[in-house]
Amino acid sequence: MASDVRAVVSTGKGAPVEVATIRVPDPGPGEVVVRVQACGVCHTDLHYREGGISDDYPFLLGHEAAGVVESVGDGVTHVEAGDFVVLNWRAVCGQCRACKRGRPQYCFDTHNAAQPMTLTDGTPLEPALGIGAFAEKTLVHSVQCTKVDPQARPAVVGLLGCGVMAGIGAAVNTGGVGPGDTIAVIGCGGVGNGSIAGAAMAGARRIIAVDKDPKKLDWAQQFGATHTVDASARDTVEAVRELTDGFGADIVVDAVGVPETYQQAFYARDLAGTLVLVGVPTPEMRLELPLLDVFGRGGALKSSWYGDCLPERDFPMLTELYRQGRLPLEKFVSEEITLDQVEQAFDRMHRGEVLRSVVML
Known part of the structure; x- marks a missing residue:
């Protein structure tokens, strides 16, 4: 059954973001619903709001995220309900010309969920970098989920999803x-x-x-x-x-x-x-x-x-280095905020006052 959840939506170029109710469908074949625990506020989200990526409004913002798999669709074997994952926007396809040449870090056909998430009136949302994680739940392709040590703090390791990894x-x-x-x-x-x-x-x-x-x-x-x-x-x-x-x-x-x-x-x-x-x-x-x-x-x-990364290789390795105290990922978290504070976080980021604000859900 589809879920109605709170999420941060950008409705027009330069307009302040809004917290709205969105509809997340049950996962279809190859798809996963993730209950988001933390999501960093990245400059890329601000680029979306400002029209610097495209003009396909409304956007569902947020992509530097960690959370727990809630449900999986048919054919998903990569992850299962209960897995702690970091979301990634380079979901390697394994079939494109880059992958077949042994260069999957340049994959030209990364996977995203096939079904749209929508506003409650049915308006489709364009998820930021195919993720859309300023939301209590999000729908992604299963290979956008990378399992990491569940003992790691979501606010910290979620940042591997974009800027810190880059x-x-x-x-x-x-x-x-x-x-x-x-x-x-x-x-x-x-x-x-x-x-x-x-x-x-x-x-x-x-x-x-x-x-x-x-x-x-x-x-x-x-x-x-x-x-x-x-x-x-x-x-x-x-x-x-x-x-x-x-x-x-x-x-x-x-x-x-x-x-x-x-x-x-x-x-x-x-x-x-x-x-x-x-x-x-x-x-x-x-x-x-x-x-x-x-x-x-x-x-x-x-x-x-994306730092020429391979999420399946790099996210678990860097999480382990963080857990060993050899990589100070926690120092990137300047503040923890709520969904309602994302617009103010954009202002602080633009002024250079924070390294990362992290939305906690």
């Missing part, structure tokens, strides 16, 4: 940071500090945090930054070079995603160094670089989608 993966999976490497991270919000935490976990020798906000630089040190650069007072490229014996960093992560920071990241690399773009640009942004510099500096210019 940051850790940008440094570790995409950038390949390892013992002895130097890395600079430009932009020290949730994603950037994820990269810093990942680099510290991987044994990087020097971790340089770059931001204009002193509060964010303080946060970065809590996650393992060995040096900080105030970009409002210093030239980023010169500062990174000074801190890397004049050479530049082995890896530079751009967690902002604007042309200015991308150019800084490009020139702050060592020769043959790696640039990783994980900050999300907007459609109108354009980049200009001398092609000779692209050729002459060598190395790799990479984009990181």
Whole structure:
């Protein structure tokens, strides 16, 4: 029987979000209903509200979530009722050209639930990143559910569902940071500090945090930054070079995603160094670089989608590292809030006052 639950809905571009009653259908073949326990407030949700993703309103927001499987549809063997899961938006299909070439982290045909969730009048909702977890319950495809240690705090491990995983993966999976490497991270919000935490976990020798906000630089040190650069007072490229014996960093992560920071990241690399773009640009942004510099500096210019993660591999591993005290995921949780406080959380996030607000259900 379908469930009527409370959820956060975005009804129009720039309009404040609303808490509404939505209808969650019983799971069909391959689908799962999850009782959501916690969901982080991510910039991507704000992009949806602002029309930066599409104009398919109304949106059911929320996607950085953990919860318990309540019911499963026909053919589901991956999870069962009672399993504690983190939701993911890269539900690997196993059949597309990327998967068949052994590169499932680039899966081009990820799974989502086939049935829509709706308003009570039948209006279909577009769930954020195919999840829609600012809700007491949500309907997802079974492979969007990744089982993790049930002893872990939902508010903490749910953040692996998007931003924190994107940051850790940008440094570790995409950038390949390892013992002895130097890395600079430009932009020290949730994603950037994820990269810093990942680099510290991987044994990087020097971790340089770059931001204009002193509060964010303080946060970065809590996650393992060995040096900080105030970009409002210093030239980023010169500062990174000074801190890397004049050479530049082995890896530079751009967690902002604007042309200015991308150019800084490009020139702050060592020769043959790696640039990783994980900050999300907007459609109108354009980049200009001398092609000779692209050729002459060598190395790799990479984009990181979801930290190039494989949820089935990475979520349980990172949860275990958190449980062992080796990955300080709990430090990302700035506050715990209710569904009714999401609009205010967007404001605090936009002002840079929090790393993550987490909705508790």
